[in-house]
Amino acid sequence: MIPRGIAVLWEQRDAMLSGLLTTIGIAIVAAICAGVLGLVLFSLLISRVRAIEVTLIRLIDLMRCVPFMLFCYMIYYGLPSVGIVVGNLTAGITALTLYNAAYIAELLRGGYEALPREGIEAGHAFGFHGWRLLVRIILPPVLLSTIPMFGNQMIQIIKDSSFLVIIAVQELTFAANEIQATYYVPFASFVCAMLLYWLLCLGVEAGVRAVLAVAERRR
Amino acid sequence: MGPGDYLAIAAGAVNTIAVSLLTIALGTPLGLGLALIRWRKFPILDGLVAALVSLLRATPSVTLVLLVYFALPTVGLELPRFAAGVATLTLGTMAYNCEIWRATLLAFPIDQLDAARAFGMPRALRFRLIILPQIVRAALPALVNEMTLIIKVSPAVAVIGVIETTRAAVRIGAATYRPIPPFLVALAIYVAVIGGFVATQRMLERRRRVEALA
Numbered sequence: 001m002i003p004r005g006i007a008v009l010w011e012q013r014d015a016m017l018s019g020l021l022t023t024i025g026i027a028i029v030a031a032i033c034a035g036v037l038g039l040v041l042f043s044l045l046i047s048r049v050r051a052i053e054v055t056l057i058r059l060i061d062l063m064r065c066v067p068f069m070l071f072c073y074m075i076y077y078g079l080p081s082v083g084i085v086v087g088n089l090t091a092g093i094t095a096l097t098l099y100n101a102a103y104i105a106e107l108l109r110g111g112y113e114a115l116p117r118e119g120i121e122a123g124h125a126f127g128f129h130g131w132r133l134l135v136r137i138i139l140p141p142v143l144l145s146t147i148p149m150f151g152n153q154m155i156q157i158i159k160d161s162s163f164l165v166i167i168a169v170q171e172l173t174f175a176a177n178e179i180q181a182t183y184y185v186p187f188a189s190f191v192c193a194m195l196l197y198w199l200l201c202l203g204v205e206a207g208v209r210a211v212l213a214v215a216e217r218r219r
Numbered sequence: 220m221g222p223g224d225y226l227a228i229a230a231g232a233v234n235t236i237a238v239s240l241l242t243i244a245l246g247t248p249l250g251l252g253l254a255l256i257r258w259r260k261f262p263i264l265d266g267l268v269a270a271l272v273s274l275l276r277a278t279p280s281v282t283l284v285l286l287v288y289f290a291l292p293t294v295g296l297e298l299p300r301f302a303a304g305v306a307t308l309t310l311g312t313m314a315y316n317c318e319i320w321r322a323t324l325l326a327f328p329i330d331q332l333d334a335a336r337a338f339g340m341p342r343a344l345r346f347r348l349i350i351l352p353q354i355v356r357a358a359l360p361a362l363v364n365e366m367t368l369i370i371k372v373s374p375a376v377a378v379i380g381v382i383e384t385t386r387a388a389v390r391i392g393a394a395t396y397r398p399i400p401p402f403l404v405a406l407a408i409y410v411a412v413i414g415g416f417v418a419t420q421r422m423l424e425r426r427r428r429v430e431a432l433a
Contacts, residue, residue: 070374194277
């Protein structure tokens with residue numbers, strides 16, 4: 001049973017590889033978009049405009065109560081009902097982006113709250129305001145202290161991307177499921193997918209360690 | 220949405236809560252067991268558990284639930300959908316809980332154990348009376364956080380056909396051609412359930428603080 005599974009998987013390696021590449025592609029695009037959007041949300045959160053701050057915190061808290069699968073369905077079925085028609089892949093990446101942007105804004109805010117106030121006050125005293133204060137004074141230490149959390153979020157994005165199988169995005173779990181359904185080799189195909197996800201996550205962890213080592217050396 | 224539709228989502232919510240509670244009840248002690256294996260540094264087992272936890276933490280629940288549901292029958296173990304769903308979520312949360320318990324065990328002050336040993340307290344008693352009450356308190360916030368994560372990944376069991384909250388909402392949306400209202404009802408249910416967990420944790424912490432003062 002299992003040797004046959006491995007043989008079938010080897011024959012179907014192109015399908016599995018294409019699923020893996022799709023997962024990697026989705027995760028990278030979603031991570032970049034969510035990172036940018038998360039930064040924008042974060043800068044609004046610390047803008048000290050009370051109304052914006054309160055609204056955003058409510059929205060972020062709400063987002064943190066929604067299961068990703070429900071959110072994914074809401075985007076997939078919801079966008080067309082407000083007149084926006086997009087493909088499955090775009091809907092999936094949009095859902096991953098919006099969902100994770102809220103988490104990223106929150107983790108940046110956590111890093112910001114833990115920051116000693118003196119540095120920011122000194123920045124004010126030296127005439128840094130608005131955009132320049134954010135980019136030159138606030139962001140460098142906040143980003144540095146949140147590197148490990150970014151790694152965790154990246155792993156979360158990779159894992160969440162498997163939910164896109166429900167809207168027929170042809171990522172790794174979809175590929176494994178197709179092979180399983182066609183050749184009836186469930187054990188080999190899903191274990192193979194699991195090992196590939198593991199590899200991706202170990203890669204992210206190694207990447208985080210490398211970035212931290214570089215940051216430590218540059219200090 | 221008619222009254223029947225609300226009832227269908229409520230039935231889904233019962234499944235969401237049942238799956239989540241069973242997973243919590245199984246996954247929390249299993250995680251503690253794994254953490255103890257790593258803490259006591261049993262040879263070979265220690266490494267195996269570390270690898271298993273790392274693998275499970277990297278595996279998406281959707282992939283794992285498909286594996287459990289479709290692959291176990293090939294080795295002669297046929298689980299009904301619901302049981303397969305609970306087994307999957309338990310495996311995942313067990314790995315995360317192992318790390319939570321392990322962190323609190325590693326932070327446990329060793330001098331307390333030395334003192335107990337000096338009084339000749341046997342190992343099982345030391346664990347039950349000295350370690351357990353303290354690590355439960357220390358781990359509680361992280362454990363509750365993990366419980367809310369279980370509720371958030373619980374829709375994964377819909378992939379193998381368990382009708383829980385999300386799946387029930389999707390079905391109603393498909394039948395009525397108006398997907399948004401059932402999704403909002405489902406959303407309200409999740410907010411209430413997850414909010415309930417967080418409120419319970421806050422209450423427990425408050426009560427503990429009052430006890431500490433008294």
